[in-house]
Amino acid sequence: MSEPSTPSAAERLLDTASRLFYTRGVSNVGINEIIARAGVARMTLYHHFPSKDALIKAVLERRLAERNEWLERSEGSSADPEGQILAVFDLFMEWAQTPDFRGDPLVTATYELGGQLNVARAYAQQHTEAFRQKLEELARRADLAEPRSIAQQLHLLVLGASVAALIDGNAEAAALAKSAAASLIVGAKLT
Numbered sequence: 001m002s003e004p005s006t007p008s009a010a011e012r013l014l015d016t017a018s019r020l021f022y023t024r025g026v027s028n029v030g031i032n033e034i035i036a037r038a039g040v041a042r043m044t045l046y047h048h049f050p051s052k053d054a055l056i057k058a059v060l061e062r063r064l065a066e067r068n069e070w071l072e073r074s075e076g077s078s079a080d081p082e083g084q085i086l087a088v089f090d091l092f093m094e095w096a097q098t099p100d101f102r103g104d105p106l107v108t109a110t111y112e113l114g115g116q117l118n119v120a121r122a123y124a125q126q127h128t129e130a131f132r133q134k135l136e137e138l139a140r141r142a143d144l145a146e147p148r149s150i151a152q153q154l155h156l157l158v159l160g161a162s163v164a165a166l167i168d169g170n171a172e173a174a175a176l177a178k179s180a181a182a183s184l185i186v187g188a189k190l191t
Contacts, residue, residue, distance in 0.1 A: 010048040012038040018059045022105050025112050026056060053119070056109075060123040063105045067127045070095070071134050081142035082185055085135065085154065089178035092158055096171035103166040107159070131155055144188040157181055 007015065016038040020029040031052055035045050049055040070091060077087035095101060102108060106127050109120035135154045139147035157177040164173030 009038070009040045009044045013040060013045055013048060013055065014058055014062055017055050018062060018105075021056070021059055021109070022102055023100060026109060027112060031055075057119055060106065060109060060120055063109075064123045064127055067104070067106060068130055071131055074134075081138045085138045085142065085185060086178060086182060088135070088154075088158070089174065089181050092161065093171050093174040093178065096162070096165040096174040101165065101171075103162045104159075107162070128155065131158075139188070142185070142189075144185065146188065150184065150188050153184055154181055157184075 013034065017029070017034050020034065020037070031042075031045065034055070035042055038045075045055070049058060071088065073091055074084050074087040077090070078084045104124075104127075106120060106124040110118065110124045113120045132151045132155050135151035136147045139150045139154075144150050157180055161173040161177035165171055
């Protein structure tokens with residue numbers, strides 16, 4: 001039997017930075033802490049990521065891929081498009097119940113890094129667009145009226161519930177968002 005492979009230094013750096021940035025915030029985490037917790041030398045960090053900004057960008061790219069994979073998981077959970085839309089909310093409820101839930105990491109980084117030109121904003125925009133397109137595609141396949149508008153409303157439900165779940169410290173907002181999404185779907189069915 002083969003032993004599990006050890007993550008590369010770059011993977012350990014990304015894992016460590018991703019976890020620390022999400023739980024404590026980008027500006028509250030220094031390079032020295034990332035190096036120590038990842039168990040690598042300073043030169044190893046700079047070999048893979050020439051600056052903290054480059055590491056931040058790599059973490060954001062990873063988070064974007066993770067968020068898009070999360071969104072794709074909804075497709076395998078139901079045969080019908082309406083069920084796939086609601087599965088997005090089921091996945092969100094599951095995520096919101098995790099002990100380290102801090103909201104959407106791309107949105108959180110955008111708030112934290114501030115300004116219109118911050119690096120996180122572009123990643124959050126890419127995910128938002130992919131999220132809306134996926135919801136619009138599902139709304140079209142479900143024969144819902146005004147699928148683009150429905151997709152925007154569903155996306156706002158998830159964003160709002162994400163903020164509420166973070167502030168309230170529980171997943172009740174996620175359950176309420178799913179209920180609102182179900183009502184929205186019923187009201188948007190073409191006759």
